[in-house]
Amino acid sequence: MTLMDAEPRTPSPATHDVTNQPPPLTPYDASDDAALLEGLRREGAGWAEAGLRRLGLRAGGPEAQEWGELANRHEPVLRTHDRYGHRVDEVDFHPSWHELMRVAVAEGLAGAPWADGRPGAHVARAAGGLVWGHTEAGHGCPTSMTYAAVPALRRQPELAKVYEPLLTSREYDPGLRVPTQKRGLLAGMGMTEKQGGSDVRTNTTTATPTAEPGMYTLRGHKWFTSAPMCDVFLVLAQAPNGLSCFLVPRVLPDGTRNTFRIQRLKDKLGNRSNASSEPEFDGTVAWLVGPEGQGVKTIIEMVNCTRLDCVMMSAALMRKTLVEAGHHARHRGAFGARLLDQPLMRNVLADLALESEAATTLTLRLAGAADRSVRGGDGPEDERAFRRIATAVGKYWVTKRGPAFTAEALECLGGNGYVEESGMPRHYREAPLLSIWEGSGNVNALDVLRALTREPATAEAFFAELALAQGADARLDAAVARLRSGLGEVTQSGARRLVERMALTLQASLLVRHAPPAVADAFCATRLDGDWGHSFGTLPDSADFDGILGRALPPAS
Structure with missing residues (x-):
């Protein structure tokens, strides 16, 4: 019997059905935040x-x-x-x-x-x-x-x-x-x-x-x-x-x-x-x-504007990748449960959510300072001084957090996040740019030092902003005291550490004043009080994961 004599084979069934893959995120409401x-x-x-x-x-x-x-x-x-x-x-x-x-x-x-x-x-x-x-x-x-x-x-x-x-x-x-x-x-x-x-x-x-x-x-x-x-x-x-x-x-x-x-x-x-x-x-x-x-003096206002946009674009990138990661975790199952219900994945997503909210809140506070500075009104000098230093602080810190954030969000998708079709590699490649444009990290850190030494009103305005949350959280009060006491000892080589502390203290003060307790408490416990590891996903067990994630992730479609 030859192959030609054999009876025709029936088509074999598909080797697999597509299951346990999330549906497309699109369409969604990017303003649902x-x-x-x-x-x-x-x-x-x-x-x-x-x-x-x-x-x-x-x-x-x-x-x-x-x-x-x-x-x-x-x-x-x-x-x-x-x-x-x-x-x-x-x-x-x-x-x-x-x-x-x-x-x-x-x-x-x-x-x-x-x-x-x-x-x-x-x-x-x-x-x-x-x-x-x-x-x-x-x-x-x-x-x-x-x-x-x-x-x-x-x-x-x-x-x-x-x-x-x-x-x-x-x-x-x-x-x-x-x-x-x-x-x-x-x-x-x-x-x-x-x-x-x-x-x-x-x-x-x-x-x-x-x-x-x-x-x-x-x-x-x-x-x-x-x-x-x-x-x-x-x-x-x-x-x-x-x-x-x-x-x-x-x-x-x-x-x-x-x-x-x-x-x-x-x-x-x-x-x-x-x-x-x-x-x-x-x-x-x-x-x-x-x-x-006076070329530098002429363009300094331009630099303030574009630095604000670097903060804004980093915050947008964080939010976009968090939404992608949350959507994947909501629809993907592993080891008998949805990823979103797995304790460790919830920790990662909640930690990312804290970072994203802090970046968004700071962006809008800086934009408010810019708006009031150019319009005048009550207290414009204080706002101009705050804007001068806080924009450089925010530009340094938020853009620095972007690459680590997008890498962690990409990892939430596993191998799916590493392929170009997911869009996550494009976001990951984008993130480092924002800490380079309009002055790299060192340039912005040195700019903060320059403002503190040559423009004393900037320090006064910065601490006046922090004082608005005084007494609301003991960890924040302690961080502000440490920051104030260390200002006179800072050298160039310590500028990055100073600016990091200024950024975290400023973000914490904004969250303590404006965010729900679940968000503010977890941020202060980790970013200020040291109850945190060296990567995202190391929030303490005492964190209110439900409160953080319920606020951060859009509802299931």
Whole structure:
């Protein structure tokens, strides 16, 4: 009998059925976060809640989630020349990038708060970033820089009069054209150079005055300029009287392209959807912003804004990955029970939830300080001093917690979290960036030391904030006393330890005042009183896991 003579085989059944896999998380409400909504109201932007809830549903919807995935899979492409050999220096983006940008700008996540007279407008923007950040992080770079450019540009009122209405517009109008002929503009920045990085005083790009007052020509090279398809850039260069700030448009008023030669796009660990470039200036036309020699002073407000956004984006990333981990644990079973019911997994998720709530609460407090600082009113000097130091403290600590947090959240999904389809590897690659942009950890720690020694009002404002929780928790009171007593002994080498203690004490004070007892008690017991291990998931058995997780995780769909 041959094989040909054998009776035909019947098709074999499938080797397995798909069971014990969680359903898709999408659609979900990215604004369904008690800490976020409570902070929004507390910091004066309760009027924005309905719009935030609408944005949350859109951010967690399948269309926006797909935009985020596609924008990172199809990375931007540099075109230095057109088919005829003309220099164009353009970057092409996938359509999904433009959809993300269109929503972000329309929702006021770029410069819009500066044109909004309502108290809390800057808080509403930060809350919107915490929600829309559930899509993807790369397009947050140009919106952040546009937001931050406005107060710096106001140092030159005649330029602000022309550009500010377009930078605060809610219309996304891509493409290189004469700025004043567009419906809305985006701004970038060109600060760092290869020889100096954060030490911008070593910049070698030169600025030569022209016959026209306020107009200069630049010559030099920038090492890390993101979003090169923005319409205008704030650039640092050495003028005759020292380091100065300049406005550089990509297209000049007469319609010609300004010299902005993009040498290459950076091949980055994460943030792949966003183009980061090395532009070269050679006879590039620029307009002075602020006095000559005061470039750093001119951009300091810009730095405060972008540092706040680094805190906000880290907090958004924490919340997004916590939601993913909680969803997986709710639907996945192991060893006879759902992961969410396993004591050790509950400990991990509760510990992550504490970290996420502390980051979100601090973000909104910083946004409230920013809002009140720019608007004036009762006690603006105290708020400005608090904002000055607390933003640097928050930037250092929250962005440092991001990589460890996202790694732990990824691990909650096991092998499923390690594959690209889950989205968790993209979040993990994104997390380290936020502690590097706008000053690395050392830069921010030294900035805190500088503020404490040169601006005594910052320390007074910081401790005044902590005093609002005095007497509510003995562990917090003890931590504040230790912090105050140790201020006079800090050296440069101890700056990181000091800033860490300041951040944890500040977060604890906010949670003691505003969070439920389950959250505040567990945070103080672990972060302040030492009842904690060296990784997430080491909360004491006395922690109220039900109270923490019931508040943090959205209800099952």
